[in-house]
Amino acid sequence: AETASPLPSNTFPSQPTKITSIKTLAESPGLTSIPATYTFTPDLHGQVTSVPEGSIPVIDYSLLISGTPGQRSEIVHELGRACQDWGFFMVINHGVPQKLLSSILDGCKGFFDLAEEEKQEFKGNNVLDPIRSGTSFNVSVEKAFYWRDFLKVFVHPVFYSPTKPAGLSEISLEYSQRVREIARGLLTGISESLGLEGSYIDKALNLERGKQIFIANLYPTCPQPELAMGMPPHSDHGLLTLLIQNGIGGLQIQHKGKWVNVGTHSNSFLVNTGDHLEILSNGRYKSVLHRAMVNNKGTRISIAMAHGPSLDSVVSPAPEFLVSSKGDEPAAYIGMKYKDYLELQQSNKLDGKSCLDRVRISAV
Numbered sequence: 477a478e479t480a481s482p483l484p485s486n487t488f489p490s491q492p493t494k495i496t497s498i499k500t501l502a503e504s505p506g507l508t509s510i511p512a513t514y515t516f517t518p519d520l521h522g523q524v525t526s527v528p529e530g531s532i533p534v535i536d537y538s539l540l541i542s543g544t545p546g547q548r549s550e551i552v553h554e555l556g557r558a559c560q561d562w563g564f565f566m567v568i569n570h571g572v573p574q575k576l577l578s579s580i581l582d583g584c585k586g587f588f589d590l591a592e593e594e595k596q597e598f599k600g601n602n603v604l605d606p607i608r609s610g611t612s613f614n615v616s617v618e619k620a621f622y623w624r625d626f627l628k629v630f631v632h633p634v635f636y637s638p639t640k641p642a643g644l645s646e647i648s649l650e651y652s653q654r655v656r657e658i659a660r661g662l663l664t665g666i667s668e669s670l671g672l673e674g675s676y677i678d679k680a681l682n683l684e685r686g687k688q689i690f691i692a693n694l695y696p697t698c699p700q701p702e703l704a705m706g707m708p709p710h711s712d713h714g715l716l717t718l719l720i721q722n723g724i725g726g727l728q729i730q731h732k733g734k735w736v737n738v739g740t741h742s743n744s745f746l747v748n749t750g751d752h753l754e755i756l757s758n759g760r761y762k763s764v765l766h767r768a769m770v771n772n773k774g775t776r777i778s779i780a781m782a783h784g785p786s787l788d789s790v791v792s793p794a795p796e797f798l799v800s801s802k803g804d805e806p807a808a809y810i811g812m813k814y815k816d817y818l819e820l821q822q823s824n825k826l827d828g829k830s831c832l833d834r835v836r837i838s839a840v
């Protein structure tokens with residue numbers, strides 16, 4: 477039972493023997509240092525570069541959906557550049573009301589504020605269970621733990637939601653639908669930017685039944701943020717992840733080998749490319765490495781909405797990229813059923829792009 481096992485006890489005097497949430501630990505009175513089991517290599521923060529204000533790509537979604545043909549093709553071009561150069565961009569003018577964004581963040585806060593016993597009802601037993609609440613990433617395989625609690629819920633093609641707190645289910649349904657629509661719109665533009673039909677990815681990966689996963693992350697205030705890690709460097713398994721946060725930053729992306737602070741951007745979606753976009757595009761659009769830092773100023777909540785192929789899709793590089801007038805291009809990844817990939821990624825340690833490395837045939 478993966479998520480059922482309690483964290484092992486350690487020598488830290490005030491640590492209870494069974495930690496089911498970092499929230500409980502973070503709220504212990506007088507906590508001034510973190511247990512050794514939460515400690516990572518020091519000076520993670522020192523290696524961060526700041527990029528000039530305004531250099532992270534920004535995509536105006538309204539122009540993709542209702543711009544003139546000229547504006548639209550400009551946005552498609554910008555999407556392609558963002559995927560190629562960054563694997564990351566911000567989406568503005570997406571049309572999702574600010575009120576819905578704050579309601580869903582409040583709903584997640586309500587979930588994390590439930591009594592530990594209540595959250596335990598939703599802990600799940602298997603990595604592919606549709607509702608899973610837990611701490612760190614996968615405590616059954618980790619030696620050091622992340623300063624993070626999570627709630628992961630499958631919201632499409634079948635919608636699930638925890639039954640508590642009251643109201644979360646309704647808000648989550650609406651939020652999931654709105655965000656899925658934007659993800660599909662972006663993937664239409666991304667298909668075109670790859671020189672394919674707009675509907676290419678949608679059809680090839682059966683997005684009508686695409687897997688959409690709602691991931692709420694809680695990063696409580698940490699007394700030694702420079703020693704702890706919210707989420708380690710990793711890439712996401714799906715195609716595109718759309719993230720929002722509660723006004724507190726912490727996300728960093730890797731760009732040209734350096735870690736870059738994304739910061740806070742109210743009312744925009746922070747979008748990153750995932751492994752399946754890299755596989756489908758035969759390495760043209762690489763999934764971006766990202767991680768979550770913690771802080772000692774306030775509790776951070778982020779909601780990452782992951783969009784992937786349908787579970788039964790077997791994804792391999794699109795044949796369109798393998799033959800060209802310039803000669804054949806070898807497939808750089810083997811085909812794998814998305815369900816198997818997801819299971820592999822969730823059952824192991826979260827470790828960079830180690831999952832993608834398992835399907836990679838050659839360096840690209």
Ligand SMILES: O=C(O)CCC(=O)C(=O)O
Pocket residue numbers: 691693707712719726727728766767768778780
């Ligand atoms: O909280 C964040 O900023 C990142 C979360 C994330 O990468 C994930 O849930 O996959």
Ligand SMILES: [Fe+2]
Pocket residue numbers: 710711712717766780
């Ligand atoms: Fe992620």
